[in-house]
């Protein structure tokens with residue numbers, strides 16, 4: 001039996017409106033973390049910061065006042081949003097998430113509710129507006145990342161210990177609501193917010209506010225898409241309420257990790273966000289540890305689509321507004337792969353087929369088209385395809401030529417081997433299965 005919750009989930013099951021249907025079809029996104037933290041880029045006075053570059057303000061070697069004064073140096077003379085949008089379009093990204101304000105509180109738009117904005121920097125101009133326009137012009141939807149944590153705001157509190165804390169935090173909540181309202185008024189074409197920094201007690205213990213804020217934003221901008229990270233229920237439960245029901249419009253907890261199997265996502269919409277290095281969101285001059293290759297990122301994208309979720313790759317531009325070589329390379333390589341194979345990704349979802357070692361099945365939503373994305377070619381050269389009951393194979397084709405040799409071999413009830421051409425592959429490749437519901441006569445390959 002369920003607990004009576006006033007500020008838990010208000011909807012059971014996925015949203016089915018046009019905005020969410022569009023979001024669900026846009027399987028590949030681009031995350032951009034850009035702000036003052038790109039100036040130090042993970043280093044300060046000859047010392048290297050070992051944490052995530054956008055958290056350098058919290059490093060004991062970084063005098064907070066000196067970090068806070070970095071706004072006096074923010075002047076991205078090489079910032080060309082049209083070029084950013086073109087390269088995102090070439091990568092095959094269908095939406096982009098931009099940090100309007102990270103935990104440090106620096107606003108990339110000239111907010112009238114804070115002095116700590118681009119207006120006070122040598123750059124002076126709005127960064128967000130030209131970016132939204134440039135991306136929208138390329139047909140790419142924009143979502144606004146907004147950190148509730150704001151280290152610059154004197155009224156921000158991680159926890160409320162005294163009546164003075166409570167009074168300050170009340171003022172802070174008004175400030176948050178004002179900034180979010182301002183963002184929607186300035187950038188009416190944005191499709192949603194990507195909230196972060198909602199794990200502290202001050203927020204967790206105020207489920208009512210997060211609920212009222214979400215409903216306020218929906219009224220202000222109907223159709224807005226907001227993930228599960230904004231909300232807490234009245235018992236402090238986050239993402240899933242105290243009745244284990246998902247809050248928000250999709251599960252937004254998959255950060256630098258992905259679900260393994262369908263059961264991990266419970267049929268909910270979800271999104272995974274991923275860094276190219278192990279854990280750097282903002283620009284870090286020295287990338288250390290494992291840097292993901294384009295093939296690794298492509299496989300994560302394919303895996304996400306096969307499990308009915310979106311996959312967002314993060315990029316951290318330099319303080320001058322340009323992207324590092326490794327990131328440009330990833331966007332170009334992924335774009336090359338998407339040019340050939342995006343039909344398997346766009347509008348893709350869980351096919352409900354038994355997982356095979358060679359890779360992933362992705363169903364084109366609402367159709368009988370099931371794509372096989374092969375990431376691990378078996379030494380046998382045979383791809384086993386086990387169809388669900390009452391399903392027959394009507395046609396098999398590959399998106400590139402010289403992949404399949406001969407016609408599929410029936411090896412058992414609803415089971416086939418697809419024989420591969422012995423050409424070596426240097427990237428995942430795609431085979432399209434046209435299936436159909438079982439009827440009386442047998443499959444055409446028998």
Ligand SMILES: C[C@@H]1N[C@@H](c2cn(-c3ccccc3)nn2)[C@H](O)[C@@H]1O
Pocket residue numbers: 033052054055196255273281
């Ligand atoms: C999307 C990513 N979320 C931010 C983050 C994550 N975390 C965090 C904090 C505590 C535990 C695990 C992760 N803190 N900040 C990162 O800075 C980046 O913005």
